[in-house]
Amino acid sequence: MKINETGAKYSAIVGIGEKLREMSKESGKEYLYLNRGVNAVTNINLSKIIPLIDFNSNDIQVYPPNNGRLGLRNAINDFYFHSKTSSDNIFITNGGMGGLDLIVKTLKVNKIHISKYYWGAYTNIMKINSTPFDSYNSFDYLDKHAEQLSGDAVIICDPNNPVGDKHDDEELLKLVRKLNDNNVVIIWDSPYRLLFEDKTDKMYESLLEFNNVIISESFSKSIGLSGQRIGFIHTNDKEFNKEFNTNLLYSTNGINAFAQILVEKLLTTEEGIKASDDFKRDTKDGIAKNIEYLEENNLLAKEFYSDSKPIGIFVIVNKSFDQLLEANIGSVALSFFTQTNKEEAAKFARICVSVEHNKFKDFFSRLV
Numbered sequence: 326m327k328i329n330e331t332g333a334k335y336s337a338i339v340g341i342g343e344k345l346r347e348m349s350k351e352s353g354k355e356y357l358y359l360n361r362g363v364n365a366v367t368n369i370n371l372s373k374i375i376p377l378i379d380f381n382s383n384d385i386q387v388y389p390p391n392n393g394r395l396g397l398r399n400a401i402n403d404f405y406f407h408s409k410t411s412s413d414n415i416f417i418t419n420g421g422m423g424g425l426d427l428i429v430k431t432l433k434v435n436k437i438h439i440s441k442y443y444w445g446a447y448t449n450i451m452k453i454n455s456t457p458f459d460s461y462n463s464f465d466y467l468d469k470h471a472e473q474l475s476g477d478a479v480i481i482c483d484p485n486n487p488v489g490d491k492h493d494d495e496e497l498l499k500l501v502r503k504l505n506d507n508n509v510v511i512i513w514d515s516p517y518r519l520l521f522e523d524k525t526d527k528m529y530e531s532l533l534e535f536n537n538v539i540i541s542e543s544f545s546k547s548i549g550l551s552g553q554r555i556g557f558i559h560t561n562d563k564e565f566n567k568e569f570n571t572n573l574l575y576s577t578n579g580i581n582a583f584a585q586i587l588v589e590k591l592l593t594t595e596e597g598i599k600a601s602d603d604f605k606r607d608t609k610d611g612i613a614k615n616i617e618y619l620e621e622n623n624l625l626a627k628e629f630y631s632d633s634k635p636i637g638i639f640v641i642v643n644k645s646f647d648q649l650l651e652a653n654i655g656s657v658a659l660s661f662f663t664q665t666n667k668e669e670a671a672k673f674a675r676i677c678v679s680v681e682h683n684k685f686k687d688f689f690s691r692l693v
């Protein structure tokens with residue numbers, strides 16, 4: 326059989342998880358799996374939401390509209406954009422990964438620029454779509470080179486995966502304005518942001534001003550529903566939206582109706598809002614305690630946070646993958662997330678800090 330080889334690689338992080346589970350089985354020892362990118366302080370409690378859903382209905386059992394259920398798109402418009410956009414500009418996707426793949430497929434740009442430390446899926450998605458890519462060292466670099474980047478696209482991920490750092494919102498908006506005005510497409514992929522924010526967050530509404538911005542969002546991280554495979558994209562650009570809608574149809578034939586109704590209930594009902602708020606509060610609390618513990622014990626790699634704040638759900642620690650493994654802690658070497666100076670990056674590791682604090686302390690005390 327002949328195949329099209331794009332050069333994209335299966336996720337190495339999945340492989341690390343499999344290896345760690347094998348090691349745990351062989352040794353009989355417990356491991357702390359901080360290599361993963363999921364919120365594990367708590368689950369979102371859906372027990373009061375499920376009774377609100379009628380499973381014996383066409384709503385659940387029959388094909389949903391291609392661009393997503395109107396009820397959910399209106400709920401997203403209200404929650405994220407304070408009803409300042411048209412729900413026609415919102416498309417429900419099967420999560421951030423699928424949404425980004427279709428964005429890259431739909432966009433015609435010379436090149437897409439990603440940050441020096443980046444989520445590995447970006448480059449693989451670009452390889453699959455034969456889209457050239459490059460990396461930028463800092464937001465300052467983008468600011469200084471905005472003119473040269475005309476006709477290209479950049480991905481902004483804040484808080485960043487893998488670094489887990491947050492930049493100042495005003496500075497980010499200034500940068501977006503400059504890029505937008507220089508005909509650079511901004512792919513705003515910040516699925517960790519809304520874990521730390523609620524409905525009062527103004528960022529998405531502020532981004533509506535810019536016609537070259539495409540927002541890609543996900544419910545995997547902000548409300549812990551990675552198993553439901555659901556997210557959305559938004560842009561003002563009518564031509565992009567028309568083509569995206571067609572690509573979405575032949576890629577998905579509509580997104581799981583149960584996941585759509587579940588998220589709609591979480592965004593609009595009293596029970597749903599409480600469940601989301603409780604999840605966010607407990608998760609943020611666990612994350613903050615874990616980062617504080619790392620800082621107090623000089624385990625946080627401070628050099629990565631000179632002009633930004635470590636907020637999670639990931640951070641970079643000044644221990645290598647092997648050093649952490651000796652303490653039965655799973656991580657991912659920072660060298661997996663960069664093409665720049667990989668040897669130096671291998672001295673550091675990315676860990677997920679969204680886990681229960683006492684357990685985290687118990688494992689990390691072995692390194693203190």
Ligand SMILES: Cc1ncc(COP(=O)(O)O)c(C=O)c1O
Nearest residue numbers: 362420421422444482486543545
């Ligand atoms: C930066 C970033 N964007 C998007 C995603 C996509 O998440 P999902 O496909 O679960 O929505 C992830 C997941 O790890 C991510 O880290």
